[in-house]
Amino acid sequence: MAQEKNMAVPQLLSNVELVKQGAEARVYRTEFLGKPTIVKERFPKRYRHPVLDQKLTHRRTVQEVRSILRCRRAGISAPVVYFVDYMSHCIFLEEVVGSLTVCDHIASTQQSESCQDQELEWLAQRVGQILAKMHDEDVIHGDLTTSNMLLRRGPEDPESNLVLIDFGLSYISALPEDKGVDLYVLEKAFLSTHPNTEALFEKLLKSYTASSKKSSAVIKKLDEVRLRGRKRSMVG
């Protein structure tokens, strides 16, 4: 009986559509209780030691669910968690239907000629506001990139349009150091993915600063971490 239960989720996944293999997990699309659903399966990574793999996989599944709930409680858009199976390390999440990643949105807006500046500035401001709100809840995302933010299209008000995803590396911390590193990770991913967007990222930080009460300590740490970064290229 127990054996059967353990196999239920893997069996289900063998029949559904594999959307992509990310760095962390395989992502499937299916229906769960009649709703469009994304299943994130953290399969064993055979390159790493089994003890380490088991520890990381379990911790990240727990952290992901925990942080999503915390964000949603604070009014930050993140996918609804429908179901979690800790045996097979699968999370069943709401599929954000009709969405595209901020990454793709920036790339396509940069390519089209017309009125791109205003459009992207608005987006940068929104991202800054939402990250400020998330950090005020002491949620550290851990893997902020433009691929991990979705834009939900539709007639809804702009407030709910930006959805944060992929909380696998997230954790709870009130330290300005951790929040500063979170922004540093985003800065590097942002600027390396989208060439010539320094001014845009400045806008994002400005909006973050204006939206969070605790931002001054975080920005100070961000500057510190950047300097640490400089040292890194000292020796070949």
Add this chain to the structure above:
Amino acid sequence: MTVVIGFEGSANKIGIGIIRDGEVLSNPRRTYITPPGQGFMPSDTARHHRAVILTVLKEALEQAGLKPADIDCVAYTKGPGMGAPLVTVALVARTVSQLWGKPLLGVNHCIGHIEMGRLITKANNPTVLYVSGGNTQVIAYSERRYRIFGETIDIAVGNCLDRFARVIKISNDPSPGYNIEQMAKKGSQYVELPYTVKGMDVSFSGILSYIEEAAHKMLSSGQCTAEDLCFSLQETVFSMLVEITERAMAHCGSQEVLIVGGVGCNLRLQEMMGVMCKERGAKLFATDERFCIDNGAMIAQAGWEMFRSGQVTELEDSWITQRYRTDEVQVTWRD
């Protein structure tokens, strides 16, 4: 035909290599090896380089069967690296460039590693993991730059390994990393160590502090052996490196990985990366110690690309810099 001679000496290796249109004609090298428990200091390293550089230069020309007149361009490492050794090598490069009447070219050390890796493995447009004593970066090319997607936020992975070797007095001959790799093969017990990944970035200073603190206690109480520690350290830090490489690949949609830099010749790292690549249908490219570890030919190869695209460095601009990021270089030789 274009023949470029490359001078490299940014850390404890001094190497001079000659490249003719993608063919390595010669690539001699010397390493400054310190006693167990000690690192290499800039001034001592520079003294070592000064003592051997002319011998290495002579070897490079003799092995290639070339005379100075056959050389078209003199490339040298402009940075990043240790100041004193860089100055020493740049001075010799400047001198021979004027003696021979050949143009000079200052090369970014990291770009040298990448271009050498691309030449040897024929990888076309890979995600690059650059791991050495001073650098840990995940790099991908776009729009005329090698862009850094992930990197260490404190010390380099090679630095972490070297300093661990000093703590338990592992020999520096031929290199601490090589000896750790051999000892790790005899380790079996996995000791849990801190694991720090931040998106596509990593941190090693916490692991080093932890193991510096705990190593002697664990060894003297018989809790584990030195081999177990080597094994566990490698398994942990290499897992972190494979993870951020995979994350960068997923982020960029890339299906090729190239490993370069001194730590890149570690076979366990290559094996782990290979497993990851197989799981996602990607291809792994790696080289051996001749080209992974700092050498002259890599500077010659990057110099060859730059020279062919029309770059030269004027004498008054032929300075060196300890800080020179990979993404500062405008890549004029790729589309």
